[in-house]
Amino acid sequence: MTQDNEKGMTAKEVAKEADITRSTASRYLNKLVKEGKMKKTNSRPVYYSVIKTKRILRSKKLDHIIGADKSLKVSVQQAKAAILYPPNGLHTLLLGETGVGKSMFAELMYNFAVEEEVINSDAPFIKFNCADYTDNPQLLMGQLFGVKKGAYTGAEKDSKGFLKNADGGILFLDEIHRLPPQGQEMLFTFIDNGFFRKLGDTDEIIKADVKIIAATTETPGSYLLKTFQRRIPMVIELPALSDRSLEERFQLIKFFIKAEQKRIGKGIYIYKNALKSFLLYDCTNNIGQLKSDIQLACAKSFLNFKSKQKSKCSCLRIGQEELPYHVKKGIMNLPNKRDELDKVIKSKGNFISFSENQNDSELKSSSKERDKTDYQFYDVIEEKMNTLEDNGLPKEEINQILNIDIEKHFKNYIGDLSANFKKSKIEKIVGEDIVNLVQEILDLAKNRLDRSYDEKIYYGLALHLKRSIARIRNNNKIYHPNLNEIRSEHSQEFITAMEIATIIDEKFSIKTPLDEIGYISMFLTEKPYNYGETDVNKVGVLVVMHGKSTASSMTEVVNNLVGEDHAVAVDMPLEMSPNDAYKKAKAKAKEIDNGSGVIVMVDMGSLNSFGGMIEEETGIKTETITMVSTPTILEASRKAVLGDSFADIIESVNEIGGESYQQNFEVETEEDSKLSFGETITNQNDFAIVTACYTGEGAARELKNIIENNLSSDLNYRIINLSLMEENNLEKEIKKLKKQYNILAVVSTMPLELDSVPYISALDILAQDGIKKLSKKLKREEMLFNIKTSLKDQFNKINSFKIVEDLRYLINNIENKFNKNLDFGVQIGIIIHMTYMFENAIKNGERKKHKKLQDFIKNNEKSFLIVDKEISNLEKEYNVKITDDEKAYITEMFLYN
Structure with missing residues (x-):
């Protein structure tokens, strides 16, 4: 039963059509009549028909606005109701911040009115921004309502005005709050009565059939807005971009990039991090700003494209370099939005592409639905490598980062290929010569490596070789940062790949580089795509x-x-x-x-x-x-x-x-863990190792050579030869040297008992154990030097080099009195903590409170007093007072480590 059946149907006819009893049909039909959804005649037989209403139908345009089923769902329904409301629709007021899309929404409302045949298809849609004439109220009103000749100086003839020009259609008044009071009264007269007068005319009344859609950035509840709301019944509030979901922002970004792709006529690749920045940055001017920022990024990318055309790159690429600074900062919000982003960006690749032959709704990822004949992975690796090099990263770190990309990409790339990919389809993409080559390659690998390869490897290798061969022919670089690891960990696969390379070279008259052989080796491993397996x-x-x-x-x-x-x-x-x-x-x-x-x-x-x-x-x-x-x-x-x-x-x-860390096998000796102490030295950062024999020559020089050849460090250190003729004199010489150097150890051919510095025997040096001890000492001194240097830039009240040395001495004394041997790492932690503590005390900063101070002191009185006495010496040195709370924390560090 439809609205088109004007007569209607009887209960008997409905029962027959629905295959139900007449009484059941009659019961349901009368229920619908009571609900106001149907009507019935008073004749015999009774005819039932659907009450005709203006249905809100799905629109071809308004319903496809991004967010129509989510953030704009209510707004869209309100807009439809405003257009369809009998008899002639409702005037509408759009509220929202700058850039939320009020103009676009008004135009979509006009399109909806045309589609629903509320207005004619040629009905006018006129836009007028009241802000354009704010400095000249008379001109503003004249533009809107028309002008009577002579109404003001310069009004030399009659003019109609936009309101009359919009007769039979829709007039969109943007920034309506800029309309002066007199103009507001004239507009309200038209809204209330359907007529108006031209500016300067008191006689002629002009009628017009116009629907007003007004827009303002005024906040709801403002006095000015209440004035308009009394006359304009339908108020639609459009949300700010920040109030819309990341999914909707993603759809907007896609829409704008696709629009730029069509304008430029080139494919556009946007890197994931750049996309994340667009999704997360603070876009204060909403959709309008988002569109402008995307256009700016595309413009920069186009400029780079034009300057690098020799590279044979066929598309534009948008990375962080192309983004405005305020957009780049968006990536800083990543930690708070990571889970939501993962749901929005489902691509596993490094970039997302917009190609020239895609539909507006399509977005293809580089890992799943990539353009099979123009696979860009090598370009991505090369470009990322260049970017990292430009940023000054060392080669080792660049290789490590790129290796992550390569391994993840490779295993996703193979793992994503459908096992149902037909051979005939792959042949159309890569050509018969590549298909035959891959078959020959995998047959060879099967025999050499005694393993079989499934369809995923077959298709993946075919797509890969299509691109790599083209790249080699074009003399484009192929780079594999993890080549040595591939060669060592997959040696058999690499040897087989080298044999395969000779086949490729012969068939295609090229020279396959070692880096490409590395990639081929990855296809030949036992489980090349187990990365993607969830189990x-x-x-x-x-x-x-x-x-x-x-x-x-x-x-x-x-x-x-x-x-x-x-x-x-x-x-x-x-x-x-x-x-x-x-x-x-x-x-x-x-x-x-x-x-x-x-x-x-x-x-x-x-x-x-x-x-x-x-x-x-x-x-x-x-x-x-x-x-x-x-x-x-x-x-x-x-x-x-x-x-x-x-x-x-x-x-x-x-x-x-x-x-x-092997706790059970390598136990630190007390000597190993001790920090070096002694009298104050002139330069705390010049280190020395003393070699001693009876003459100061001969064996001492040989020990010096062994140490120099086996010991390496970034620290400056000297090896000094001394004579052992008199042990007392040796002590005196070492004391003199300690005023210039930090003595790490004395290495000697004879046993020595020296209170102030560690002793290492010549035998230990020859057996390499001594070298290990010296190396450990140097590493620790290097760490301490780095700590001093780092703290130097942070402190302005104390000398970081001096306080660290003073604290080393303090820790040594407390260890001796506690009869404890703290781990070196714990000693470093105490030094850093106490350095900040002293700096804070000198600056009279806020002190930490110990939660159970009195109980702690009572239970650990002896230990607390030892720490208190040692710290008191430094309190005098630095003229500060360390609180008991802080001393309790220090005591805990010694007791519980």
């Missing part, structure tokens, strides 16, 4: 470090580079007790363990033992890496994300400078 239980990475945000900051950098939130941080502020920190670390380890174990990465001190304690208490397999840095965390996370084994990750991290 792989990855090794957990737990970073625990001293400081309020040290671990968090490092893991954030690493996770951004890896592209996955895999590394987990536990921060340990200096006021946090080791026990509390351990509880947090243990809880995190249990949370992230998937059965493959957890690598615990720490900086120093009591944290070194956390891994072993976690394993003992929970049964989780752990390994502790000490003295960690961003590169070591990056390496561990990279390998873990790629699904490498526990042992492989540990080995790889140790190779780049990580150090596994």
Whole structure:
């Protein structure tokens, strides 16, 4: 039953059509009549028909506005109601900040009116911005209502005005709050009565059938706005961009980039980080500003494109370099929006492409629906390498970052290819010669490596070779940052790939570079796409470090580079007790363990033992890496994300400078852990190693040569030969040297008992154990020097070099009195904490309060008094007062580590 059936239908006819009884049909029909949805006749038989209404139909344009089903859903429904409201629709007021899209929305309302045949298809739609004539109210009103000749100086003839010109259509008045009071009254007269008079005319009444859509940036509730709301019944508020979802902003970005792509006539690639910046930056002027910023980025990219046409690049690329500064800053909001972003940007690739033959609604990612004949991965790697080099990053770090991109991309690239990709289809894309080549290659690899390859490898290798061969022919560079690792870890595959390269060279008359052979080797490995498998239980990475945000900051950098939130941080502020920190670390380890174990990465001190304690208490397999840095965390996370084994990750991290903590096997001696102390030296940063024999020559010189050849350090140090003829004289000579140098050790052919410096025997040097001891001492002095240098830039009240040396002496004294041997890392932690403590005391800063001071002092009186006495010497030296609360914290550090 439809509205087109004017007569209607009887209950009997409905029952027959619906295959129900007549009584049931009659019951339902009468119910609809009561609800006002149908009507019935008084005749016999009774006819039922649908009440005719103006239905709000789906619009071809208004319903396709971005956000029509979400943030703009109510606004769209209001707009439709305003246009369709009987008998002639409603005047409408649009509210919203600058740039939210009020003009566009008004135009869509006009289109809807045309589509619904409320107005004729040729009906006028006139835009008028009241702000354009703010400085001349008479001219403004004359433009709007028309002018009677002679109404004001310069009005030499009659004019109609926009209101009359819009007769039969819609007049859009933007910035309506700029209309002067007299103009407002004239407009209200028209709204109330349907007529108006020209400016300067008191006689002639002009009628017009015009729907007014007004817009203003005034806030709801303002006095001016209330004046308009009394006359304009339909008020539609459009949300600011910041109030709309990231998904809607993403759709807007796509729309604007696609528009620029059509204008320029070139494909546009936008890198993921640039896209994230557009999604996250503070866009104060809303959609209008977003559009302008995207146009600016495209313009910069087009300029770069024109200047680099020799590179044979066929598309525009938008990276961080092309973004305005205020847009670039958007990436800083990433930590708070990471989960939401992952839902919006589903592409696994490094960039998203807009190609010339895409529909407006299509967006293809570089990893899944890439243009198969113009695969740009090499270009991305090369460009990223150039950018990193321009930023001054060392080669080693560049290779590490690029390697993450390559391994993730490669395994996603293969893993995403459909197993149902027909051979006939791939042949159309890459050509028969490539298809035949791949078949020959995989047959050879199958025989050489005794393994089979599925369709994914077949198709992936075909697409890859199509692009790489073209690149080699064009003399474009191919770069593989992890070539040596491929050669060593997959030697058999690499040898086979070299044999394959000779086949490629012969068939296509090219010379395949070693880097490309590295890529081919990756296709031949046993599980080239296991990265994407969700059933792989990855090794957990737990970073625990001293400081309020040290671990968090490092893991954030690493996770951004890896592209996955895999590394987990536990921060340990200096006021946090080791026990509390351990509880947090243990809880995190249990949370992230998937059965493959957890690598615990720490900086120093009591944290070194956390891994072993976690394993003992929970049964989780752990390994502790000490003295960690961003590169070591990056390496561990990279390998873990790629699904490498526990042992492989540990080995790889140790190779780049990580150090596994083996508590049960390497016990520090008291001599090893002691910081060097002694009389004040002239230059605390010049170090010396003394070699001594009976004459000061001969054996001493030989020891010097051995040390020089085996010991390396960034610190400045000298090796000084002394005579052993008289031991007392040796002591005197060393005391003299200590005024110029920091003596690390005395190396001698004879046993010596020296109170002020460590002794290492010549035998230990020859057996290399002594070299290891010296190397450890130099590394520690290097760390202390870096700490002093770093603190120097932060402090203006104290000399960081002097305070560090004074604190080393203090720690040594307290250790002796406590009869304790603190770990070197703990000593460093105490030094840093106390340095800040003294600086803060000198500046009269706010002091920390100990929660249970009196109880602590009562229970640990002897230890507290020792610390109090040692600190009192420095209080006099620096003319400050350290509170008992702070001394209690220091005492805890010695007691609980």
